[in-house]
Amino acid sequence: MSAGHLSFDELAELAEGLLAPRQARDAEAHLDSCEECGARASALAATTNALRGLGPVAMPPEVGTRLDRVLARASEAPTGETVVPDLSQVRQRRRMPPPWTLAAAAAVIVVASVSTILATRGGGHHATSETAGSIEAPLVATTPRQPMVTTESGRVYTPSTLPSLAPSLLGGASLGQSPTGAAGTVTGSGGAAPAPLQPHQDAGVAPPAAKAAGRPTAQNPTAQSPYAQAFGPAAAVPAPLRRYADSQKALLACAAFITDTPGAAPVAVDYARWSNPTTHTRRAPALILVFQDVHATDELDVYVVAPSCDDRSLLNYQVVSSPAAATASPTR
């Protein structure tokens, strides 16, 4: 500010209503009588108007190309495994577990030592709540047979979305999926996990009256998959998967073959599609089979299986965190 004139800062604050009432009155009085300050005020107004008139700027082609490339890489980029897994290795891994009893015992030991650590840190309150949560996990895992949650989403899974979407098949049990298979209800599946599909509903993309995707199941004709609730009607079950959706026997035979474990039953199945840019796979019909991991109580084994379900059908395999693990995680 010079020669008693209003500075541009003062003029801009006046325009934005930031000056104290008395300052504002003084400034306005000065403006009325000062040609120089009037000219400055005009320049300020012209500047603000010019800013408001600025439109978008065309992104330079090379920047756009680079951005496209980075995003394309991100869609391949692995949070899990992106290569086609070797079925025999996956089976091998499954055959080398500690027996359930040992796993449960180990979990108890971990729980015990964690509570000791927390207690000696003086975190008595925390120790109580965290161990209380973690004890539940082995109980879930040792339940002889969990009910199988069936979803017919028809949606497309990728290597990067599989780790979050597959557990949500279980986490969404309370959202109205249909328990099928073994006797019992899904209430035994341990702790209402935060369902990853929930944010989609928050995002306001769900048509209010979304209808169930796929066919109604025999057990619960009005069951809606979480996918249907979140996104509205989904693509139909891909035709090559129809025979598994129609026959639980066929499905369990496939599950037993893929895991090389007679009687192995998945805890969740989705009739869906698979895309993997690395292998140039696009929207291929695929069974998503989710098993309780045999090594860790808080993990799930997720198999992506092509419809033929033979020894070349394993499209992807990932070990992911179980939604029930949310309460047990402090022990890990």
Add this chain to the structure above:
Amino acid sequence: MSDADLLAQHLGGDPDAFSALVSRHRDRLWAVALRTLGNPDDAADALQNAMLSAYRGASGFRGSSAVTTWLHRIVVNACLDFARRRAVRPTQPLLEDQAATASDEIGSHETALAVTAALRLLPADQAAAVVLVDIEGFSVDEAAAILEVPSGTVKSRCARARARLAQELYELDPRRASDRNGHQGSHVQTKADNEEHL
């Protein structure tokens, strides 16, 4: 198909949905990054970081705002992060002559160019405030939410930014400075000199 639909498809595993969403808004987001950072190289880097984190963090979108607002938040914050790490504002002229699509109903094309060039002189947090409020048309409250600062802070940053820009334009005005011809080249040079006094 709405932006929210595309985002949902991305979360549902469609490998092309996110790119489609980005390409819808790329020019607008590019303008935000360019004008906040004042330099095409930095803007490209910041925008790339922003889009990657949006890609990975899409499940964090809660739908309480428009998808574009969410994208702006990520881009602006990536730019401000970038600016904080960057020691000095760059001095290369902003190559916007092919791009300044000013609507001529209010200011002249030349004013738009001069304002665009002068934006480079602002600290990034001030530039972000006027970019959001004046250029992108967000309300002060929306801009405050995007920038995660109080509304009063947005107002004062906008005021300071407009004051600085107005001063630059005022001093450049050929009617006021007979010894200058208002030529764009000398104009930029003057700005670069002034920058040391920021």
